[in-house]
Amino acid sequence: MNTSIPFNKPLVNEAGRRYVAEALSSGKQSGDGPFTQRCHALLESLLGAPKVLLSTSCTHALEMTALLLHLQPGDEVIMPSFTFTSTANAFALRGARIVFADIRRDTLNLDERQVESLITARTKAIVVVHYAGVGCEMDVLLEVAKRHGIAVIEDNAHGLFAKYRGRYLGTFGGLAAQSFHETKNFSSGEGGALIINEPRFIEEAEVIREKGTNRSRFFRGEVDKYSWIGLGSSYLPSDILAALLLSQLEAREEIQSRRRRIWQNYYAGLEAWADQQGVGLPFVPGYCDQAYHMFYLLLPSLQDRQALIGHLRSRGILAVFHYLPLHLSEYGRRWGGKDGDCPVAEDVSARLLRLPFFFSLTDTEQAAIIDSICSFVPHHVRQQAYFQA
Numbered sequence: 001m002n003t004s005i006p007f008n009k010p011l012v013n014e015a016g017r018r019y020v021a022e023a024l025s026s027g028k029q030s031g032d033g034p035f036t037q038r039c040h041a042l043l044e045s046l047l048g049a050p051k052v053l054l055s056t057s058c059t060h061a062l063e064m065t066a067l068l069l070h071l072q073p074g075d076e077v078i079m080p081s082f083t084f085t086s087t088a089n090a091f092a093l094r095g096a097r098i099v100f101a102d103i104r105r106d107t108l109n110l111d112e113r114q115v116e117s118l119i120t121a122r123t124k125a126i127v128v129v130h131y132a133g134v135g136c137e138m139d140v141l142l143e144v145a146k147r148h149g150i151a152v153i154e155d156n157a158h159g160l161f162a163k164y165r166g167r168y169l170g171t172f173g174g175l176a177a178q179s180f181h182e183t184k185n186f187s188s189g190e191g192g193a194l195i196i197n198e199p200r201f202i203e204e205a206e207v208i209r210e211k212g213t214n215r216s217r218f219f220r221g222e223v224d225k226y227s228w229i230g231l232g233s234s235y236l237p238s239d240i241l242a243a244l245l246l247s248q249l250e251a252r253e254e255i256q257s258r259r260r261r262i263w264q265n266y267y268a269g270l271e272a273w274a275d276q277q278g279v280g281l282p283f284v285p286g287y288c289d290q291a292y293h294m295f296y297l298l299l300p301s302l303q304d305r306q307a308l309i310g311h312l313r314s315r316g317i318l319a320v321f322h323y324l325p326l327h328l329s330e331y332g333r334r335w336g337g338k339d340g341d342c343p344v345a346e347d348v349s350a351r352l353l354r355l356p357f358f359f360s361l362t363d364t365e366q367a368a369i370i371d372s373i374c375s376f377v378p379h380h381v382r383q384q385a386y387f388q389a
């Protein structure tokens with residue numbers, strides 16, 4: 001068989017080509033042009049957020065949150081170990097100490113039951129990551145944070161337009177970060193956004209994003225000149241990228257309904273096999289509307305996961321593992337992370353496999369992936385069959 005199915009394929013629709021061409025001929029290539037304004041307005045009205053600011057990446061939006069919290073060296077930030085490096089880097093860059101918590105076995109989200117015991121007098125924030133675009137237990141987390149007077153930041157890279165108990169992810173924390181990286185549901189190649197839910201952050205966020213200047217106020221005619229007024233960097237993306245992003249945000253219903261279909265096809269096609277072979281499938285609580293960002297399998301062991309990667313690769317299908325627990329990474333160990341600190345993250349990380357998942361994945365390709373997986377028998381099942389024989 002000559003199938004060749006990548007893990008991800010970026011989406012470019014007709015409107016995307018048209019908008020980018022328009023941006024190129026508009027005479028405005030830097031940030032905060034007309035396409036950026038349209039992205040801001042669309043996201044603010046859809047999410048009901050007081051302010052949305054496009055950024056050059058989710059990483060940079062997270063860095064903006066760390067600056068907005070005025071973190072000082074020695075301040076502590078609690079987050080799951082099972083996440084991307086950017087979640088931690090953004091706060092480590094400000095000198096904060098990263099305190100890693102374990103994840104729940106069912107949703108693979110931050111285990112809200114462990115958070116309170118990790119809070120100290122120096123804790124400034126809890127950073128939640130809505131893994132696979134399935135909401136964390138925000139009721140509990142918000143209550144704990146409020147009781148201790150600490151901030152909640154959402155790394156919502158996976159979860160745009162998903163909901164927890166009827167409310168959009170990214171609108172729970174004072175601040176939230178979105179990603180528009182090529183591998184996410186909506187992409188501008190590289191890009192992100194800061195969602196500001198607490199209006200007191202708006203003015204300073206604009207300064208941070210504009211190299212520490214009050215240029216945004218100057219452009220609105222609120223001041224007659226602009227100058228350096230605080231810490232900042234260059235966090236606003238080119239309007240050309242915003243043009244590409246707008247085309248996808250406008251096509252959100254088509255994109256999300258196709259992704260929902262792909263997710264449901266995987267679930268229906270793999271359920272019986274997974275049950276028989278002791279393989280775990282994603283769990284979505286009934287009160288969560290997920291983002292259909294990802295479909296993963298939890299194989300019985302690391303050995304099985306590696307074997308299935310090889311089995312699929314030999315059939316031209318690229319399936320990939322995901323986060324290595326940050327507390328066990330080279331840098332995380334330097335901060336005292338050790339084996340056994342976050343047992344669920346350590347276990348899940350070794351067994352998780354993500355399947356190809358992108359808008360243009362066809363039904364035929366998906367059927368080939370499902371067939372290939374169903375012809376795979378995990379090692380422990382083969383052994384059982386041998387002992388029973």
Ligand SMILES: *Cc1c(COP(=O)(O)O)cnc(C)c1O
Nearest residue numbers: 057058059084086157179180181
């Ligand atoms: C992709 C991702 C990021 C980084 O996003 P960029 O836009 O590439 O900076 C951060 N956190 C999580 C959870 C991600 O999945």
